[in-house]
Amino acid sequence: xxxxxxxxxxxxxxxxxxxxxxxxxxxxxxxxxxxxxxxxxxxxxxxxxxxxxxxxxxxxxxxxxxxxxxxxxxxxxxxxxxxxxxxxxxxxxxxxxxxxxxxxxxxxxxxxxxxxxxxxxxxxxxxxxxxxxxxxxxxxxxxxxxxxxxxxxxxxxxxxxxxxxxxxxxxxxxxxxxxxxxxxxxxxxxxxxxxxxxxxxxxxxxxxxxxxxxxxxxxxxxxxxxxxxxxxxxxxxxxxxxxxxxxxxxxxxxxxxxxxxxxxxxxxxxxxxxxxxxxxxxxxxxxxxxxxxxxxxxxxxxxxxxxxxxxxxxxxxxxxxxxxxxxxxxxxxxxxxxxxxxxxxxxxxxxxxxxxxxxxxxxxxxxxxxxxxxxxxxxxxxxxxxxxxxxxxxxxxxxxxxxxxxxxxxxxxxxxxxxxxxxxxxxxxxxxxxxxxxxxxxxxxxxxxxxxxxxxxxxxxxxxxxxxxxxxxxxxxx
Amino acid sequence: xxxxxxxxxxxxxxxxxxxxxxxxxxxxxxxxxxxxxxxxxxxxxxxxxxxxxxxxxxxxxxxxxxxxxxxxxxxxxxxxxxxxxxxxxxxxxxxxxxxxxxxxxxxxxxxxxxxxxxxxxxxxxxxxxxxxxxxxxxxxxxxxxxxxxxxxxxxxxxxxxxxxxxxxxxxxxxxxxxxxxxxxxxxxxxxxxxxxxxxxxxxxxxxxxxxxxxxxxxxxxxxxxxxxxxxxxxxxxxxxxxxxxxxxxxxxxxxxxxxxxxxxxxxxxxxxxxxxxxxxxxxxxxxxxxxxxxxxxxxxxxxxxxxxxxxxxxxxxxxxxxxxxxxxxxxxxxxxxxxxxxxxxxxxxxxxxxxxx
Numbered sequence: 001x002x003x004x005x006x007x008x009x010x011x012x013x014x015x016x017x018x019x020x021x022x023x024x025x026x027x028x029x030x031x032x033x034x035x036x037x038x039x040x041x042x043x044x045x046x047x048x049x050x051x052x053x054x055x056x057x058x059x060x061x062x063x064x065x066x067x068x069x070x071x072x073x074x075x076x077x078x079x080x081x082x083x084x085x086x087x088x089x090x091x092x093x094x095x096x097x098x099x100x101x102x103x104x105x106x107x108x109x110x111x112x113x114x115x116x117x118x119x120x121x122x123x124x125x126x127x128x129x130x131x132x133x134x135x136x137x138x139x140x141x142x143x144x145x146x147x148x149x150x151x152x153x154x155x156x157x158x159x160x161x162x163x164x165x166x167x168x169x170x171x172x173x174x175x176x177x178x179x180x181x182x183x184x185x186x187x188x189x190x191x192x193x194x195x196x197x198x199x200x201x202x203x204x205x206x207x208x209x210x211x212x213x214x215x216x217x218x219x220x221x222x223x224x225x226x227x228x229x230x231x232x233x234x235x236x237x238x239x240x241x242x243x244x245x246x247x248x249x250x251x252x253x254x255x256x257x258x259x260x261x262x263x264x265x266x267x268x269x270x271x272x273x274x275x276x277x278x279x280x281x282x283x284x285x286x287x288x289x290x291x292x293x294x295x296x297x298x299x300x301x302x303x304x305x306x307x308x309x310x311x312x313x314x315x316x317x318x319x320x321x322x323x324x325x326x327x328x329x330x331x332x333x334x335x336x337x338x339x340x341x342x343x344x345x346x347x348x349x350x351x352x353x354x355x356x357x358x359x360x361x362x363x364x365x366x367x368x369x370x371x372x373x374x375x376x377x378x379x380x381x382x383x384x385x386x387x388x389x390x391x392x393x394x395x396x397x398x399x400x401x402x403x404x405x406x407x408x409x410x411x412x413x414x415x416x417x418x419x420x421x422x423x424x425x426x427x428x429x430x431x432x433x434x435x436x437x438x439x440x441x442x443x444x445x446x447x448x449x450x451x452x453x454x455x456x457x458x459x460x461x462x463x464x465x466x467x468x469x470x471x472x473x474x475x476x477x478x
Numbered sequence: 479x480x481x482x483x484x485x486x487x488x489x490x491x492x493x494x495x496x497x498x499x500x501x502x503x504x505x506x507x508x509x510x511x512x513x514x515x516x517x518x519x520x521x522x523x524x525x526x527x528x529x530x531x532x533x534x535x536x537x538x539x540x541x542x543x544x545x546x547x548x549x550x551x552x553x554x555x556x557x558x559x560x561x562x563x564x565x566x567x568x569x570x571x572x573x574x575x576x577x578x579x580x581x582x583x584x585x586x587x588x589x590x591x592x593x594x595x596x597x598x599x600x601x602x603x604x605x606x607x608x609x610x611x612x613x614x615x616x617x618x619x620x621x622x623x624x625x626x627x628x629x630x631x632x633x634x635x636x637x638x639x640x641x642x643x644x645x646x647x648x649x650x651x652x653x654x655x656x657x658x659x660x661x662x663x664x665x666x667x668x669x670x671x672x673x674x675x676x677x678x679x680x681x682x683x684x685x686x687x688x689x690x691x692x693x694x695x696x697x698x699x700x701x702x703x704x705x706x707x708x709x710x711x712x713x714x715x716x717x718x719x720x721x722x723x724x725x726x727x728x729x730x731x732x733x734x735x736x737x738x739x740x741x742x743x744x745x746x747x748x749x750x751x752x753x754x755x756x757x758x759x760x761x762x763x764x765x766x767x768x769x770x771x772x773x774x775x776x777x778x779x780x781x782x783x784x785x786x787x788x789x790x791x792x793x794x795x796x797x798x799x800x801x802x803x804x805x806x807x808x809x810x811x812x813x814x815x816x817x818x819x820x821x822x823x824x825x826x827x828x829x830x831x832x833x834x835x
Contacts, residue, residue, distance in 0.1 A: 041594035047630045049600040058693050059659065062562060118817045119811050121778035139823035165782070191659040223683075336704075392485050399492050406499045413503045417510065429500060476749045 009379045013389065016372030017396055023361050024400040031237070031244030031407050034305075036246050038415040041305050041306060048306070050184045053191055054086055060190060061089035063164030067156035068174035069097040071148065075313075076110045078174055081215025083140060087183040091141040093163050094174070095156040098128070098149025107144055111136040114236040118143065118163065124272025126158035133163070153257070153279035154273040161272055164264060171281070173258040176311040185307030186261045193300065198266045198288055201247070201255035201303045203240050205418065206232045212392035217310055222424040222431075227320060229431040230439050231313040237408035240305075245305035253289070255301065257281035259309035265336070266292075266299075275338070279330025286338045289350045295312060308418075319447045328450025333361050336454075366444035369397075373441065398436045405432035432441055501784040514614050520552045532568050554581045561606040573607055582607060588616045597622060598630035605634025613640050620650045630657045636664025648679050658686045662693060670698040672793060677703045680710070688719040696726025704730060710740035720745070721753055728757025736763050743769055751776060752783040759787025764794050771798060774809035781809065785816035795822075 053059050055173050066080055068075055075094070082092045096104045107113060109386060118133035129146040136142050145163050147156065168190060172178065186202045209223030222229055241255065246252045255262075257280060267273075270287040277283040285301060293300040314320035335342070335358060342359060344351040345367075379385035409428050412418070419425065505783060557572050558581070563571060585607070588600035601619050604612045616638065619631035632650060635643040644665060651661040665672055676691040677700065683691070695703045704727070711723035722740050727735040739761065742754035755773050758766040770791075773784035781785055788795040796817070803813035 040595075044598060044626050047598045047626070047633075049629060049633055049660060052633055052660065056659060056663045056666070057614055057697065058662050060587070114818075114822060116822070117811060119778065119782065119815055123778070135822055137817065137822055181831045192657040194658070207782075244751045388485050391489065395485070395489050399489070403492055403496050403499070406503075410503045410506075413506050418768060420511075425503065429503075463722055 001236075001477070004328040006382075006384050009375055009382075009384050013372070013379050013385060013393070015106070016368060017389075017393055019368050019372070020393075020397045020400070023282050023365070024404060025289040025400075026357065026361065027237070027242070027404050029204040030242050031404060031411065032245075033248045034241035034244035035407075035411045035414075037248050038241075038411055042415050045306070047192065048185075048188070050181055050188070053184050053188060054088060057088065059088045060168050060194070061186065062087060062091075062167035062168045062187065063160075063166040063168050063264070064090060064170045064183075064304060065157055065164060066092060066094045066162065066172050066174050067097055067153050068099065068103055069153075069156070070099045070103060071174040072103045074175050074264055075103050076106050077212065077215055078177060079111070081177045081212075082172070082182070083142060084215055085178060086180050087187070089166070090183065091143060091166060092166070093160050094142070094144045095160045095163075096144055096146045097153075097156040098147060101228075104144070106241065111140065111142055111144075112138070113144055113398075115467035120144075120145070120163045121158045121160070123162050123268050124158050125275060126162060126272075127152070127155045127275055127282065128129065128159065130159060130163075137408055150458065152275055154277060154283075156277050157257070158273050158275065161264065161267055168261055168263055168318045169264045169267060170215065170261045171257050171259070172309065173309060173311055175207075176258055176309050177207060177215060177217060178259070179217060179308045179310070181244055182307035182309060184186075185259075186259070186304050188302070188303045190261070190263070190305060194299050196300045197302060198299045199255050199259045199285060199301045200291065201243060201252065201301075202261070202307040203305060203307050204235055204256055204258055205240075205308055205310050206235055206313040208313055208315060210310060210459040212310075220313045220418045221421065222419060223240045223313075227317050227439075228313055229317055229427050230435045231320070231427060233405050233408065233431045233435055234292045235313070236412055237405055241408050241411060243303045244305050244316055246354070247301075249349065249353075250300070250328065252301045252303055253285055253354050253358060254282045254302075255285050258311050260308075262288075277330060277337070278326050279334045282331065282334045285338065286334055286341070289347065290338060290341055293347050293350070300310070300333050308416075321442075324443060324446040328363070328447040329454045331358065332451055332454035333462065335359055335363055340359035346455070366448040366451065370441070370448060380476065401436040401440065402433050405435055408432075480588065498770060515550060516548075520549055521556060524549070524553050524556055527823040528560075532571050534682055543621045550579065554579060557581075558603055558606055561608075573609065575751055576607060577609075581668045586612055586615045589619055592620075594624040594627050597624070598627045601627065601634040603788050605630075605637035608638045610638070610640060613638055613643060617643060617646050620655060627654075628656050632660045634662045636667035639668060641671045642667050644675050648675070648683070648687060650690075652679075652684050654684075654686075655696060658690050662690045665690070665694055666697065668702070673698050673700045673703070676700075677706060680706050685716040685719050688714070688716065689722040692719065692722040692726040696722075696729035701730060701732045701734070704732055705732045708735070711738050712741050717747065717749075720747075720750055724750060724753040724757055725726075725790060728753075728760035731761055733763075735761055739763075740766060740769055743773060746760075748780055752779040755780055755783035755787045759783075759790035762791060764791050767791060767795060767798055770795075771802065773810070774802065775793070776814050781812045785812040786819075788813075789816050789820040 045269040067470060079092060079094060094107065108385045112133035113136055115132050116135050120130055128150040131146040131148065145159055147159050161169060165170065168187065170183065170186065182202060183197070186200050189197045189200050206228060208221060208228045209221045210217055211219040222232060243254065260281060265288045268289060270291045273280045274283045288301065314323050335355065342355045376385065376390065380390050406429065409432060415434060554576065557575055560572055561569060568697060583605045584834050585600040588596045591597050597619060601616050604616050616634045619627055620629050622631065628650065632647055635647060647664055648662050650656040651658060668762065673695060676695050679687055680691045692707055695707060707723045707726050707827065710719055711727055714720045714723065724739065727739050739754050739757050743751055745751050746756065751773065755770060758770060770784045770788050774781050788799050799813040799817050803810050803817055
């Protein structure tokens, strides 16, 4: 019996080792693909044609949907920044989702809002009753919809889809600032290939620590705390380069709800957002893939590597834990809802590669990581494994991951270069190490809890994220 | 090779790559920072000299000869960057400066570079300079193997403003070589001199070409093209081309557009009906009031467009909306919304029943 246990632990540890090799090699491939794509993007930035898109009266118009719940500290600055975007024709639709703070009062005061009897048709399913609709005097393209809160971001977005009037809809978080040309950049794929492109994801970066003035990013800096700095590296590697890589492979599954542009008619055609899903962004894109594959319509879901949306990331480990539990819960829901696509050749690369990857490495990753770590420690403690194996395991699981994060930083340095200070670079390099020693294991634990909650169908792990507000020039430490 | 040695080698290789990446990142930062500082210094020195030179009556362009190859490149970039902002003799002065410095010939040679980035950049530069003699070099790039280069060439041809480029641009669009949006903007820059060609293309081209031709003829207000556009608006099998044709009829704004637009108000697709309602508003056709009122009972986007169109039809349209707005009908909600939004857009105070929140 003891022999069997010993052999089982050794075999499992080798399996975990192999798992890490495969996982990190997939990441490496994605970062490498993204590095090539970024190098090309930098080269063609000078002739991107954004000026022509801006000047062309035939450029499709956009409705920017901004769900806002208790966003009083940032909402006015965010909306001002959105109204100042460089784009030929657009409207900003703020869905004030039953806030308990003075989010609406601040908007009403800042933009001199007047109640209007806007007709909102039930084009897609929404739950929360619309209370009133407001627009500013003077004709600024702003619409504020007040609704009853249903504790679902997807419900606010669904109301936004119904209230929107333009052919493209852009979903943006209220605690986000879009760069002036971000909308032009994210709309470019629609302009270049209007018949096939149905969704475009944009780059997200952490705004914590960065100075904002008049709705514009004036000084990008690394945040102050390590929890935030680690997220900067994580956003860079996974949400930026990872998605550029998937997009190049035509396998993009997630267009972040914090900054994504969709064809409105397609969103309506697939029935809108799933109100029961916590991962409404991935759910929507999965539905689009499923529907368009099943109806054999040519389409593309792409990631635009240049436009940037700066968004506030959780400033403390406690809030981050809640966010990541929710993400894990949401991913489990998405994979369950689309389980018949997994491994199904009818759905092409999405069915054969992307969804199996998300199942094996994103959803089940924390199980393998945490159980594997416990098994390796047990194996080493009981003498089943030697120190060399421990070293090999550390090399593959930690050093390889640190290498990937540093590689992501290198790609950033050779392409976008948003953080210009030497101190930012130093902080980034240290965060790349800390991310893999301590944070990653903690992160796996949070994700595991989200997965367990989803399997046991426990209530969704909701909770408000307290907003710190943007740093404006007078607040900058001298 | 033993197990221990293998692990040591793996660790050493990984540590080595990590160190190399870190050094490369730091060196890149140091290099770019130094380059930016040097560039900034050179630009600060050259820009005032360039502007002073352009401000003089008879500028001696040879006087502005910076020392060194790098400084020369900075001057060329500065001068080329000014081009889109300049007109008349100032622009001609900068073009002459670039020609004398050999920047135009270098750009023409770069259109044959092996690197796509350099070909596209050359096209962009030649477009900004706008010399007629470089048109064939740019037009050749419409058949480049790289889509970004083809798009840059199309934009450049538009900026050069040579109407002879129109057939090449339309062929590139028809063959799917350049996106419709890029071609449309380039043709728009060529102006209404290309209208006869667009009208001819309307009858014998692919759907994307018909879309672009309709949109442009609409923007140019090509009254002579109304019969051809009306035929597309009412009978074309293409969804997008019909939409573009309906929009074009609204933009042309001729009384001849009324009948086809009224037909389109009863089209099968609601997007076509909504576009027809918007076009009737743009047309300012009070004869269409009764039809637009009927459209207020249509699907949401048609009803919304019809109500907005009625606000554009002057006092008669507004009175009609006020009458309908006073009723408890579904159409009344669209009418009331349109009236309020119209008032807000014109910075008037909203009616008292919709007082400030």
